[in-house]
Amino acid sequence: xxxxxxxxxxxxxxxxxxxxxxxAAANLRLVDLLRKDLGLTGTxxxxxxxxxxxxxxxxxxxxxxxxxxxxxxxxxxxxxxIEGLATDGKLHPLQQSFLxxxxxxxxxxxxxMLLSAYALLQVNASPSVEEIKEALAGNLCRCTGYKQxxxxxxxxxx
Amino acid sequence: xxxxIQFVRPKDIAQTVALLAEHGSAARLLAGGTDVVPGxxxxxxxxxxxxxxxxxxxxxxxxxxxxxxxxxxxGAAVSLADFAxxxxxxxxFPVAAKAASWVGSLQxxxxxxxxxxxxxxxxCADTVPPLLVYDAHIAVRNVQGERLVKLEEFxxxxxxxxxxADELVTRIILQLPKPNMRGDFYKLGRRRGVAISRxxxxxxxxxxxxxxxxxxxxSGAVTPIGKRFRAIEAAxxxxxxxxxxxxxxxxxxxxxxxxxxxxxxxxxxxxxVVQQSFYQLLESVxxxxxx
Numbered sequence: 001x002x003x004x005x006x007x008x009x010x011x012x013x014x015x016x017x018x019x020x021x022x023x024a025a026a027n028l029r030l031v032d033l034l035r036k037d038l039g040l041t042g043t044x045x046x047x048x049x050x051x052x053x054x055x056x057x058x059x060x061x062x063x064x065x066x067x068x069x070x071x072x073x074x075x076x077x078x079x080x081x082i083e084g085l086a087t088d089g090k091l092h093p094l095q096q097s098f099l100x101x102x103x104x105x106x107x108x109x110x111x112x113m114l115l116s117a118y119a120l121l122q123v124n125a126s127p128s129v130e131e132i133k134e135a136l137a138g139n140l141c142r143c144t145g146y147k148q149x150x151x152x153x154x155x156x157x158x
Numbered sequence: 159x160x161x162x163i164q165f166v167r168p169k170d171i172a173q174t175v176a177l178l179a180e181h182g183s184a185a186r187l188l189a190g191g192t193d194v195v196p197g198x199x200x201x202x203x204x205x206x207x208x209x210x211x212x213x214x215x216x217x218x219x220x221x222x223x224x225x226x227x228x229x230x231x232x233g234a235a236v237s238l239a240d241f242a243x244x245x246x247x248x249x250x251f252p253v254a255a256k257a258a259s260w261v262g263s264l265q266x267x268x269x270x271x272x273x274x275x276x277x278x279x280x281x282c283a284d285t286v287p288p289l290l291v292y293d294a295h296i297a298v299r300n301v302q303g304e305r306l307v308k309l310e311e312f313x314x315x316x317x318x319x320x321x322x323a324d325e326l327v328t329r330i331i332l333q334l335p336k337p338n339m340r341g342d343f344y345k346l347g348r349r350r351g352v353a354i355s356r357x358x359x360x361x362x363x364x365x366x367x368x369x370x371x372x373x374x375x376x377s378g379a380v381t382p383i384g385k386r387f388r389a390i391e392a393a394x395x396x397x398x399x400x401x402x403x404x405x406x407x408x409x410x411x412x413x414x415x416x417x418x419x420x421x422x423x424x425x426x427x428x429x430x431v432v433q434q435s436f437y438q439l440l441e442s443v444x445x446x447x448x449x
Contacts, residue, residue, distance in 0.1 A: 007164050026165040026211075029195065049196040050266055051352065062239070062268040068195045069269070070188065072165035073213055116264070137351035138263020 016084030056112035105143035286384030
């Protein structure tokens with residue numbers, strides 16, 4: 001299954017629940033593949049060095065910084081971006097809760113925050129405030145002061 | 159993102175070392191990517207001249223954590239998150255589990271590998287002090303074969319290890335400590351999460367009948383590379399585990415750090431903080447351990 005070495009990649013992976021097959025340059029990062037090649041601009045690039053979490057996506061269910069994943073590493077994986085959170089146009093409870101709690105100001109951190117929160121709730125349905133903070137520690141927000149975000153996650157957890 | 163680069167996914171260790179032998183320093187191993195990718199992105203000197211990335215994250219032989227004959231064997235591609243969550247690690251090597259769980263963010267830990275943390279040998283590498291107190295060994299492979307190296311010897315200078323351009327770390331081996339060894343890890347950073355260590359300390363101690371049977375001490379981020387303090391360990395052996403001893407050991411640590419690192423701009427801050435943190439660590443690990 002090793003590709004022949006090449007500066008082009010043929011990638012087959014599952015994106016937001018659908019199997020896709022794309023060709024891409026080998027020097028792309030996942031964030032570039034998503035935003036530029038696939039037009040999914042919900043994933044943001046904040047720092048390019050894995051410190052801000054704005055680029056967070058789920059890779060095989062786990063939150064990762066897509067600015068640190070070379071595109072070739074998604075081969076055979078499942079990727080979930082913010083565009084995959086709402087289903088059939090209906091907001092996920094987390095998204096609704098963020099709106100209800102005023103947890104979105106400029107919105108730049110929001111896609112990453114939602115996906116980190118979503119990943120948390122998949123493994124821990126009733127997280128404590130401390131657990132929420134730890135799960136979101138890699139997502140920086142310059143606007144809200146975090147309180148609304150934490151409240152929103154707590155409520156969505158129910 | 160980065161200059162033209164080729165991306166190859168070797169299927170096993172044998173193919174990996176063959177490719178490394180063929181391409182030498184034009185090839186770079188890629189596992190979690192959390193050092194390599196920003197390094198290339200920022201045109202760091204440590205990540206220049208790379209033409210081929212060898213993605214080893216999914217190589218089967220590099221996965222898994224298992225207990226074999228009193229040794230924990232950790233595959234080189236195991237992530238920090240998986241390592242920190244592993245029940246065997248948490249039970250038998252809690253100091254290492256704690257350190258691993260405090261590296262970066264969850265997003266980083268889900269990709270970054272235990273190996274990557276020590277193989278780049280940054281002065282602040284958080285897994286190094288715990289691995290040193292657990293006397294870790296690693297297996298290093300090249301086309302000629304495999305050798306086992308003590309981690310303490312493998313780590314040479316800041317950002318420099320014994321690893322050659324055609325070599326691959328395949329696993330980390332930790333001997334089960336004696337059951338009465340207790341320990342803890344301390345990390346001081348500018349914030350609680352996603353912080354580079356300014357000071358880190360790892361301590362293992364076997365105290366019985368109020369006396370130190372054995373102590374193992376390592377620090378990170380206060381000397382050029384993470385290190386054991388064997389002179390202090392020797393000074394502690396056999397002594398009564400009380401506040402007077404802890405004070406003396408903390409003073410000794412201060413002296414050794416200055417001897418090794420000299421006076422730096424950070425010394426007026428770091429020195430008393432290291433000593434006090436070490437004192438508190440000794441107190442919390444060693445008290446209430448009367449046999």
